[in-house]
């Protein structure tokens with residue numbers, strides 16, 4: 001089936017099988033930062049943003065993206081967040097990182113400064129097997145405070 005949508009800001013047309021997931025489709029389009037972990041909606045590695053909302057790319061069909069604005073980690077315009085992950089060593093193997101970044105970006109655009117409990121809650125659908133989460137939460141907290149001029 002023909003699917004027309006915007007992918008990382010570019011008008012995109014793909015041919016997708018009705019059963020093809022959106023995560024598969026964006027990877028086939030060259031955006032391999034979207035990872036497959038569990039493929040059951042559990043791990044969060046496949047998280048994309050569709051019309052500004054973080055969604056599981058493994059649970060959404062490509063055909064459901066017709067007319068949507070889809071953003072992968074490659075198109076995520078959040079250089080401060082990406083830099084904070086590097087600065088805090090919030091990634092080791094990096095497998096979870098795209099999903100973490102996409103989910104955190106959604107929270108950071110919510111217009112307020114989340115506390116650590118809210119950050120943990122928002123990221124709770126993404127599993128990391130490497131960092132113990134502390135550095136990830138540190139990164140998101142720092143960016144939230146910096147964006148709002150809040151004191152640490």
Ligand code: FES
Nearest residue numbers: 037038039044058
């Ligand atoms: S691959 Fe989609 S949630 Fe794990």
Ligand code: FES
Nearest residue numbers: 092096128129130
């Ligand atoms: S950095 Fe390896 S799974 Fe999170």
